[in-house]
Amino acid sequence: MVYGQASKGAEGAEKMSLVNELSKDRRVVIYVAAVALALIFIAVFGLKFGLDLEGGSYLQLQLQGARAQIDVSPENILKFQFNASDVEKHGDSFVITIPGKVEATLPEDLGYSGAKVVERDNTTKITLTAASETVVTNYLKKNMDADVKIVGVAPIIYEIRTNVTRESLNALLLPVGGKVPAGDDAFSEGVTTETVDETKKVLDSKLNRLGLQDIKVKVVDNKFILIDMAGMDVATAQDVVGKPGKFEIRIQTENNQSMHVLYGDAVESVEIPQGDRNGGWGVPFVLSEEGAQLFQKAAIDSGATKKPDDHYISMYLDKDEIFSAPLAAELAGSLQKAAIRNMEARVGAGDAGSTKAKELYIHLREGALPVNVVVVGSGQVSAALGKQFKIQMILAGLIALLAVAGMIYYRYREKRIVLPMVTTSTSEVIMMLGVWAFMGTFVGWKLDLASLAGIITVIGTGVDQLVIITDELIRGGEAMPAASERSIKERAAAAAEKAGAVKVSPASSKVYLSRLSRAFTIILGAAATTAVAMLPLLYMGFGALTGFALIIILGVILGVAIARPAYGRIIGHILAQN
Amino acid sequence: MELQDIVSKYPPKQLMLIPIAIIVLALISLGATYLSTGSPVKLGIEFTGGTLITVPSTESQNAVAAQFAGYPLSDIRNIGNRYMLQFGPMSDSDYTDLAKLTNSKFESPEIRHMGPIYSKELQAQALRYIPVSFILMALVVFLVFREPIVSLLVVVSALADILTAAASMNITGVQLSLGTVAALLMLIGYSVDTDILLSMRVLKRKGATDDKIKGAMGTGFMMTGTTISAVIPLIIASNFLYLIIPSFTRMDVIADMSTVLIFGLAADIFNTWVTNAQGLRWYMDRPRKALRGQKK
Numbered sequence: 001m002v003y004g005q006a007s008k009g010a011e012g013a014e015k016m017s018l019v020n021e022l023s024k025d026r027r028v029v030i031y032v033a034a035v036a037l038a039l040i041f042i043a044v045f046g047l048k049f050g051l052d053l054e055g056g057s058y059l060q061l062q063l064q065g066a067r068a069q070i071d072v073s074p075e076n077i078l079k080f081q082f083n084a085s086d087v088e089k090h091g092d093s094f095v096i097t098i099p100g101k102v103e104a105t106l107p108e109d110l111g112y113s114g115a116k117v118v119e120r121d122n123t124t125k126i127t128l129t130a131a132s133e134t135v136v137t138n139y140l141k142k143n144m145d146a147d148v149k150i151v152g153v154a155p156i157i158y159e160i161r162t163n164v165t166r167e168s169l170n171a172l173l174l175p176v177g178g179k180v181p182a183g184d185d186a187f188s189e190g191v192t193t194e195t196v197d198e199t200k201k202v203l204d205s206k207l208n209r210l211g212l213q214d215i216k217v218k219v220v221d222n223k224f225i226l227i228d229m230a231g232m233d234v235a236t237a238q239d240v241v242g243k244p245g246k247f248e249i250r251i252q253t254e255n256n257q258s259m260h261v262l263y264g265d266a267v268e269s270v271e272i273p274q275g276d277r278n279g280g281w282g283v284p285f286v287l288s289e290e291g292a293q294l295f296q297k298a299a300i301d302s303g304a305t306k307k308p309d310d311h312y313i314s315m316y317l318d319k320d321e322i323f324s325a326p327l328a329a330e331l332a333g334s335l336q337k338a339a340i341r342n343m344e345a346r347v348g349a350g351d352a353g354s355t356k357a358k359e360l361y362i363h364l365r366e367g368a369l370p371v372n373v374v375v376v377g378s379g380q381v382s383a384a385l386g387k388q389f390k391i392q393m394i395l396a397g398l399i400a401l402l403a404v405a406g407m408i409y410y411r412y413r414e415k416r417i418v419l420p421m422v423t424t425s426t427s428e429v430i431m432m433l434g435v436w437a438f439m440g441t442f443v444g445w446k447l448d449l450a451s452l453a454g455i456i457t458v459i460g461t462g463v464d465q466l467v468i469i470t471d472e473l474i475r476g477g478e479a480m481p482a483a484s485e486r487s488i489k490e491r492a493a494a495a496a497e498k499a500g501a502v503k504v505s506p507a508s509s510k511v512y513l514s515r516l517s518r519a520f521t522i523i524l525g526a527a528a529t530t531a532v533a534m535l536p537l538l539y540m541g542f543g544a545l546t547g548f549a550l551i552i553i554l555g556v557i558l559g560v561a562i563a564r565p566a567y568g569r570i571i572g573h574i575l576a577q578n
Numbered sequence: 579m580e581l582q583d584i585v586s587k588y589p590p591k592q593l594m595l596i597p598i599a600i601i602v603l604a605l606i607s608l609g610a611t612y613l614s615t616g617s618p619v620k621l622g623i624e625f626t627g628g629t630l631i632t633v634p635s636t637e638s639q640n641a642v643a644a645q646f647a648g649y650p651l652s653d654i655r656n657i658g659n660r661y662m663l664q665f666g667p668m669s670d671s672d673y674t675d676l677a678k679l680t681n682s683k684f685e686s687p688e689i690r691h692m693g694p695i696y697s698k699e700l701q702a703q704a705l706r707y708i709p710v711s712f713i714l715m716a717l718v719v720f721l722v723f724r725e726p727i728v729s730l731l732v733v734v735s736a737l738a739d740i741l742t743a744a745a746s747m748n749i750t751g752v753q754l755s756l757g758t759v760a761a762l763l764m765l766i767g768y769s770v771d772t773d774i775l776l777s778m779r780v781l782k783r784k785g786a787t788d789d790k791i792k793g794a795m796g797t798g799f800m801m802t803g804t805t806i807s808a809v810i811p812l813i814i815a816s817n818f819l820y821l822i823i824p825s826f827t828r829m830d831v832i833a834d835m836s837t838v839l840i841f842g843l844a845a846d847i848f849n850t851w852v853t854n855a856q857g858l859r860w861y862m863d864r865p866r867k868a869l870r871g872q873k874k
Contacts, residue, residue: 060696062695233677233681234677234681234689234691235674235677235678235681238674238677374693374695375670375693376692376693376695376696376699377690377691377692377693377696378677378689378691379688379689379690379691380677380687380688380689381688382685382686382687382688383686384685384686385632385686385688385827388825388826388827389827389829392815392816392819392826392827392829393815393829393832395811395815395819396811396812396814396815396816396832397811399811399814399815400807400808400809400811400812403807403808403810403811404804404807404808406807407800407803407804407807408804411800411803449829449831449832450757450760450831453812453831453832453835453836456808456809456811456812457764457805457808457809457839459808460804460805460806460807460808460809461768461771461805463804463805463808464771464800464801464804464805467797467800467801467804468775468797468801471796471797471800518778518782521722521778521782522774522775522778524722525718525719525722525770525774525778526770526771526774526775528718528722529715529718529719529766529767529768529770529771529774530764530767530768530771531767532711532714532715532717532718532767533711533712533714533715533763533764533766533767533768534711534763534764534767535710535711535714536706536707536708536710536711536714536763537707537711537759537760537763539703539707540700540703540704540707540756540759541624541700541703541756541759542696542699542700544756545756545759545760548760549760552764
């Protein structure tokens with residue numbers, strides 16, 4: 001409306017030269033390429049929305065456990081556990097003397113297999129082969145009803161995978177004359193990273209096996225596991241995570257026929273995989289008494305005890321075969337005589353064996369988690385509600401963009417400034433969405449409610465920085481926006497003239513460049529404070545606000561690195577053309 | 579603009595009494611809440627633990643509450659075409675039953691359950707991370723200016739913003755939630771933007787301090803203005819839209835977040851152009867020898 005008919009033609013020519021000149025500027029080229037790439041990413045990968053916008057449930061689990069050093073003599077433990085009068089250590093073995101008779105299964109009940117029990121003159125002598133640490137581990141396992149694993153040597157550190165405090169551990173060790181040594185190093189809460197990973201793997205494999213799509217298992221703080229399950233209500237989600245799989249052992253009869261031996265309820269415990277001296281790996285497991293009898297009966301009935309090589313023992317979890325190998329000759333011989341409770345599934349040697357053993361361990365436990373977990377938080381959002389939230393947020397984003405555009409127009413009243421500003425602001429949003437589309441496909445970043453709010457806040461702070469650049473260049477800050485005696489356009493022209501922009505190429509003018517660099521000092525300071533203040537949020541709230549923090553930090557970086565340098569050039573050229 | 583005249587009319591020391599009074603009032607409000615509840619702001623359900631359920635219903639409030647008889651219902655509110663129900667702590671099995679009951683009786687419920695471990699951990703995190711965020715911001719400010727007094731003025735203005743925003747939560751009844759913590763952290767970073775602009779303009783440009791402050795004000799008002807105009811749609815979309823369009827729902831997280839942001843931004847206008855600007859006037863007007871550190 002300001003321009004007459006004649007000047008419009010001139011303006012068109014100016015635009016041509018503007019495009020020509022800008023297309024040579026590296027910053028502008030990078031910016032255009034980045035926006036184009038972002039658009040391609042959005043078109044190709046699409047946007048992935050978070051649980052609170054798509055509908056589904058989440059569970060927040062805390063892994064319980066602690067790592068501790070323990071001062072205790074294994075002899076004392078054995079004396080206490082076996083009610084013995086004397087315990088002696090002979091090399092690798094312990095000889096336990098007990099007054100009177102004991103059940104022959106006592107050592108096995110306490111976790112020691114292959115013990116020799118000899119009864120004479122109303123005293124019983126038990127000889128068992130075990131390392132000192134095994135004795136401590138067995139004692140803790142038995143009394144804590146949880147897995148215990150050695151996670152450090154010199155000093156030996158025991159990882160107890162259930163809720164335990166220094167006090168409760170000391171109380172447990174008191175009757176055997178042991179204690180956790182003093183000092184902060186001797187006891188620390190939480191389990192090792194490996195254990196957390198192992199737990200995550202169990203969950204992953206379990207949920208995968210159930211054929212559940214779109215499930216995200218995430219570890220936070222090495223202590224919490226978050227599970228997102230799309231399209232499921234929270235009660236069902238809890239069931240799924242808590243429910244064990246269906247485990248079955250079958251034995252080959254004749255040809256390719258097989259018969260049922262036992263189900264998972266007959267497996268009493270599964271030990272952590274062990275490698276032997278020859279590099280072979282196996283997973284030891286213990287059958288219940290009935291289980292052992294069922295196994296013996298099946299082995300004899302199928303003829304496996306006679307011809308073990310022709311009779312494969314196969315294990316299934318939810319109908320998937322997880323293990324299959326012939327009955328070991330040695331075991332076949334023993335089964336002929338008695339039921340055996342302690343068994344081991346051998347899987348092979350080397351790294352492959354070790355990996356297989358770990359997998360089998362998880363499967364044998366029917367997806368039971370290696371660590372005791374408690375649900376600390378959970379929830380669900382319905383798909384309909386999520387959709388409604390999405391619409392509300394998109395609406396809010398559009399209104400925000402319009403409101404910001406209105407504010408800019410109110411101040412500059414000049415479409416040559418308003419248009420590039422709004423375009424830059426919009427393109428920053430496009431770049432952020434582009435990054436999310438890409439990362440969503442490859443790393444699983446999702447846009448949730450909080451990150452949409454983050455985008456809207458970034459629109460607000462991003463435009464601020466464009467205002468700083470513009471004002472610094474036209475020195476608009478010298479007068480108030482309401483000062484209408486001199487329009488912004490006039491001031492811009494005056495500023496450009498002062499800067500020698502009309503005569504010399506604006507982009508190389510010294511005054512222009514020094515103003516631009518001053519604007520960038522302010523912008524960098526502002527951007528850096530916003531980004532660092534958001535850093536802690538990446539870790540807070542069990543990941544609930546990670547999206548918000550991430551999108552603000554990334555939006556600020558993208559803006560400062562790509563969009564604003566280009567905007568500085570573009571607006572500089574535009575201002576100089578009057 | 580009136581604020582513009584005030585800024586240069588009175589001596590800085592006199593004007594500084596206003597922000598000091600506001601900070602003292604904010605501290606009193608936070609202190610009083612601390613004495614009565616044990617924390618400087620009222621803690622929301624995420625920090626106290628409990629269960630939050632929203633269900634769509636056209637029935638009366640009492641009829642909906644009656645459906646949940648037997649559970650520790652502590653609050654029920656109408657939020658558009660839905661009701662929001664808040665429950666106190668309960669056992670895990672009760673919660674599972676509650677979730678099942680809710681899913682069987684209502685079409686598309688939203689459920690959020692925060693156990694005691696969750697809320698305790700969140701409290702510890704807030705206590706740890708809000709100061710970390712503030713310290714990181716202060717470090718960046720000191721790095722940008724390398725001028726102890728100028729940097730200190732910026733940091734103090736930011737602190738005043740946060741205190742005012744936190745105190746305004748007590749006055750408006752907004753509770754501390756994950757959303758409000760996010761907003762407070764956002765404010766920590768954002769509130770120094772205008773302070774940095776002001777200080778840079780005053781330090782790096784030639785001319786009279788008062789003119790430079792007035793000049794920066796134009797840009798600064800615009801900056802805060804655009805941010806406020808981006809936050810207001812958030813408030814409307816999360817907090818009020820459901821009153822006009824009945825099919826919409828209140829979005830708690832966004833509503834809390836944007837309310838705190840608005841208060842913080844309002845406080846920021848004041849703290850930048852009064853607290854920080856007066857501090858700068860006083861600093862720039864000091865006898866020359868005190869300015870040794872600052873070489874042109």
